[in-house]
Amino acid sequence: MPQYRSVFKDEAKLDITYVPSRLPHRDSELHLLKEFFSFILQFPAKMAQRVIITGDVGTGKTVLSQRFGADVTRETNKLGVNLRYVHVNCREYRGSLFLILHHVVSVFHPNFPNRGYSAEELLRILLQILDEENAYVILALDEFESLIEREGSEAVYKLTRLQEIRQDKPQRLSLICILRNLKVIDKLDPSTRSSLQSNIINLGKYSKSQLIDILDDRTSLAFKPLTVPRDTVILIAELASSESGNARFGIELLWRAGKYADAENLDAVTPECVRKAVSSIIPIMRKDELASLSFHEKLFLLGIARVFKHSEKACMSLMDAEQAYSIVCEEFNVKPYSHTQLWKYLKTLSVLGILRTEVSAVDSRGRSTLIYLPKISANELEKELNAFLEREES
């Protein structure tokens, strides 16, 4: 029986719920978040904080908050402060304040009944529990939009102005509101809005080089040494970058590509594994688009597919593509078109989303165009093109 082998060392490190100890390119934001909550280490009862974390999908909002939560809990517990960081995804609780608060109460009393009282009563119960246990909670409300959409200003107002009805009592509940777009806050009434919008951390999109650093970190944690070549990481970063700098997409793609490598019993996660993985996530290749290509466009693309099929590279130069096209033309017994025409083909194929081009940095020979086949398996593409070309020839 063949022995099962895997490129993975610990694939759980690529899971969406994993919180790494280091967050590349989010040091300053993490530092700022710690600054906002620095009072909690010395005078936890003196104030309650509200912070908004905002940014696009995959910019690290959730992981930033969770990393902070784990760090601040550890530090405060060392000082004897009973602090709990509770992370709630509002969408999972259908944006209901009652269900969200019930989850928080359950942290202290796991079998707390979930019927027979209102959200307002539950909020009072939560404060009673925190007073009795001399505890503090930092409540992270992830996908905060969901709570606003369902409950509107009222619920947010209750949460933010909670302390005002508890004068001279310790401040127990701080909030981190995590959302994609700050515009959602505009839906709230002015007084609720003003109670929220004091501390905002905006996470920008990751650049390609930042994504490479993130993927490198996860690769070293999740994969066995030397199983993920540089070109694979670059290709995934390229794809994640084109998906609005979405690191989560990149990490998921890395995991999926690893699965394809394991399924094919490979020693390494090749760029072709990435292409297969991405086409399994999004059905990119539309046959009608391929069919609509001209005969020479198909030949040009076939040459490119063949080069990628046999190489472990993430990208190739236009010169390599032209050479491959010449060989295909020879095979089909047709005269190859000129460089200018091929350049136009390249533009068309980029617009269709089949290829991606990038102008490389200036070197001794000037700028050159790099071609990526990011989303489609080279093997599959070659098969499809061969089938079309055979039909056209007959």
Added chain:
Amino acid sequence: MKILKVLMYMSELNVSEIARRIGVNYNTIDKHLKILEDEGILQHKVFGRIHLYRFDEHSSKAKAVQNLIETWEKSDYKMKK
């Protein structure tokens, strides 16, 4: 005994939930819970209308009862095996 067993495994429950799990009406359970509390075996906390019962963690009587249930369950399990 059924009340004690339920609380042994669930750690803490409200009156209605104990009644539901055992299949006895609310008032009967409430009466028995008060007796067990008076005996110093259980304790309860009030959160608005919610009464949560659990073993009294500071009571030696409660610890002895918990040990007894544990031993009983183990020997029962062995005999069934």
